[in-house]
Amino acid sequence: MYLDREEAAPSVVIPSVIGRRVPPHCTALGKVLLAHNPEALERILAKGSLSALTPNTITNPEVLKRELERVRTQGYAVDWEEFHEGNICVAAPIHNYRGRVVAAISVSLPKVRLAHNPLERYTQAVLEGSREISSALGHRSSVTENLASAKKSATSSPPQSQ
Helix, strand or coil: CCCCCCCCCCCCCCCCCCCCCCCHHHCHHHHHHHHCCHHHHHHHHHCCCCCCCCCCCCCCHHHHHHHHHHHHHHCCEEEECCCCCCEEEEEEEEECCCCCEEEEEEEEEEHHHHHCCCHHHHHHHHHHHHHHHHHHCCCCCCCHHHHHHHHHHCCCCCCCCC
C-alpha cells in the first residue's frame, strides 16, 4: 500500500495512488517486502498465478524467487517496467531497531530519464534514504556495503525468463 508520494515536474506522471494496493511481485517496493517476508511470498505463490501487468512482469515463480534472492543480496530492488510500461522504480528496505524490514522506500522515474542520469544515482539516493529512516527507527546497521554494491550493479539488467 502506498502511504505517501512526492510529485516531480508536472509533465511526469507515475501511476501511484495513496491507499492503492497493487500486486507486490511486479513493483520494486513489493519485491523488497517479499524478499524479507517468506510467508507472504508463499501465500502469493499458493494462489497459483502471478498476473502480468506488462510484458516485463515476472510471472514465473522460480524467476521471482531468483529475483528476490538478488534483492536480498544487493539490498535493493528494481522494477524494470514490470508494473507500468515506460516507468522504472528502485526500492530499498526500511529496518526497525530489531533489524526487521517494516517498510520500503522507492523512487519511480520515466525510463527516458536513464539516458541523462544513470540508475546508480537513483539507487544511491534510495539507499541513503533507507539508511536515514532505518537509523531514525533505531536500526544501527549500515548500508554502506549496499551503496558500494549499487555502484557496481545498478546497471544490471532486468530478470530474464519472465
